Amino acid sequence: MDEMSAESRYADWIAVHAGQSDLRAWALAADGSVRAELTLPSDSAMPEAPAFEAKLLDTIAPWLGQGSTSVLACGLTGLADLPEAITPVPAKPAERLPIRVSANDPRLDLLALPGLSQANPPDLLLGEETEVAGFLAGNPGFDGVLCLVGPRTVWVQISAEEIVSFQTAMTGEFFDLLAGHSTISAAVASTGMDAEAFVDAVSDTLSRPERLSQRLAALRGQHVLQQLDPSVARSRLFGALIGAELAAMRPYWLGQQVALAGPSDMVDLYARALDTQGVSAPRHASDGLALAGLARAWFAMQEHAK
Amino acid sequence: MDEMSAESRYADWIAVHAGQSDLRAWALAADGSVRAELTLPSDSAMPEAPAFEAKLLDTIAPWLGQGSTSVLACGLTGLADLPEAITPVPAKPAERLPIRVSANDPRLDLLALPGLSQANPPDLLLGEETEVAGFLAGNPGFDGVLCLVGPRTVWVQISAEEIVSFQTAMTGEFFDLLAGHSTISAAVASTGMDAEAFVDAVSDTLSRPERLSQRLAALRGQHVLQQLDPSVARSRLFGALIGAELAAMRPYWLGQQVALAGPSDMVDLYARALDTQGVSAPRHASDGLALAGLARAWFAMQEHAK
Numbered sequence A, B: 001m002d003e004m005s006a007e008s009r010y011a012d013w014i015a016v017h018a019g020q021s022d023l024r025a026w027a028l029a030a031d032g033s034v035r036a037e038l039t040l041p042s043d044s045a046m047p048e049a050p051a052f053e054a055k056l057l058d059t060i061a062p063w064l065g066q067g068s069t070s071v072l073a074c075g076l077t078g079l080a081d082l083p084e085a086i087t088p089v090p091a092k093p094a095e096r097l098p099i100r101v102s103a104n105d106p107r108l109d110l111l112a113l114p115g116l117s118q119a120n121p122p123d124l125l126l127g128e129e130t131e132v133a134g135f136l137a138g139n140p141g142f143d144g145v146l147c148l149v150g151p152r153t154v155w156v157q158i159s160a161e162e163i164v165s166f167q168t169a170m171t172g173e174f175f176d177l178l179a180g181h182s183t184i185s186a187a188v189a190s191t192g193m194d195a196e197a198f199v200d201a202v203s204d205t206l207s208r209p210e211r212l213s214q215r216l217a218a219l220r221g222q223h224v225l226q227q228l229d230p231s232v233a234r235s236r237l238f239g240a241l242i243g244a245e246l247a248a249m250r251p252y253w254l255g256q257q258v259a260l261a262g263p264s265d266m267v268d269l270y271a272r273a274l275d276t277q278g279v280s281a282p283r284h285a286s287d288g289l290a291l292a293g294l295a296r297a298w299f300a301m302q303e304h305a306k
Helices: A049-063 A128-138 A171-181 A195-207 A209-226 A230-248 A264-275 A289-305 B049-063 B128-138 B171-181 B195-207 B209-226 B230-248 B264-275 B289-305
Strands: A013-018 A022-028 A034-041 A069-075 A108-113 A116-118 A123-125 A144-148 A153-159 A162-169 A258-262 A283-285 B013-018 B022-028 B034-041 B069-075 B108-113 B116-118 B123-125 B144-148 B153-159 B162-169 B258-262 B283-285
Touching (some): A013 A289, A022 A289, A049 A108, A069 A128, A069 A289, A108 A289, A116 A162, A116 B209, A123 A162, A123 B209, A128 A144, A128 A153, A128 A258, A128 A289, A162 A230, A162 B209, A171 B171, A195 A230, A209 A230, A209 B116, A209 B209, A209 B230, A230 A264, A230 B209, A264 A283, B013 B049, B022 B049, B034 B049, B049 B069, B049 B108, B069 B289, B116 B162, B123 B128, B128 B153, B128 B162, B128 B258, B128 B289, B171 B230, B195 B209, B195 B230, B195 B264, B209 B230, B230 B264, B258 B264
Parallel strands (some): A144 A258, A258 A283, B013 B069, B144 B258
Antiparallel strands (some): B013 B022, B144 B153, B153 B162
């Protein structure tokens, strides 16, 4: 910030993505170029709107000038995620407009991009819909399934720029809970990955998904009795959980065009797992997707206001 | 303790069961009658032997007299749970003898009942083998499967007083992790139970076990979009997890004589789940099983020493 000149010190507008594991904010110029950005850890629970606004202010206060600054937020904000504000699918994510929500602090002109809800099966996107809009900005005309990998992974069926349906799995969350706080934590205490063990576990779980429970519990016995290498055990845990996810999500990848986006280490695992089933899925960085989607909504709103 | 007379103040011997969720200790008379007992919370990780001894001393110090007192322990003690001390199945749990282990404190004559290990699939019992011995003391000649319900539930095939094989599931642990620390925690924040929702979830998961991942993830959508009653959501979570366990453990209950033992609320759920599959499983309190098994080993050791 110190190196900024006086006229570029303040953001013309601010974009915010409250994701499952972090909150990212960008200070933007009128043309959408990035002047500064910040990333904070967040938890995956939905905050209350006042708590979100307070945390937001802490984060972006240095970017605020005199008068009010527009802040466009998506994700787990608590601002527009009430059921009545979540719009249903199908939806064209690139054509959705922000809604203005009241802010306590007069420096904020708060705008929120609501999530998307699906009635059957009941499910919701909270920010991922904006990542889809960003993905479509870079991949116009994409027709197929975009798998957004994260603590909660979402499989989104896209056709004619429209989100047709989606389905969520909790694989990343499962992994973190089991690796961090369970009787198999010691067995998987490693950061390594054994490709063969991973692929075998994916295939075994896909062919016998009903054995998931004993497959995971068995890692303790393999650890204590066989001194199983923790990186192999970790690979088996990941493989079993991703295999179980693929078993649940079969309609979303079998015979489909699948694209993957998310943190590169996780996306690599999903790609390898899908590859065992003969599905070749191109990998995309997820880093810029939310900002691209927010910018798209921002400029659509400017256009709309003319 | 205050009401004890001087001569009964000290334990003749002490029995200890280090279980998955608590550590229980009994001050016993020579004839095995209970003079006092204590329960402490514990975690499910395997302690190191010195840490276990220190915790044990904190717990039982008031029961120790002059000279050394025999303390017979089973479960997650770290004392005899090293691979070389875990005896393999098949095993007659009632005929197993304690092994003497060195103690740092001269007031302790430490005896440990080792766990049981199974090579294929690799799995281990750490204290449950002693509960089985206690169960067989009360149910001599039992032939069938004893399901010991807990954070880790163990299904034990018993024939001719012998543990023939066993298999572990992590259902209770899963439930606690998901209910306590996940994106579906808010959805299941209740202590209630809806029998119909539970039974439906068991049946659905047993018939489509590959859908477990999406079934659990869907609870958030049901919560936010449909304001699903948290007790119904909790029942669905329990039902899905126990259904998945039954799917994994089919050889242990299909066409088998099954007996259940464990905390009554959990045992009731397992009984109801098995009932959906036409399996009627008698329920046993698990409270006295470990002590009965420890007493059996203690008196067998006395007999052996003659």
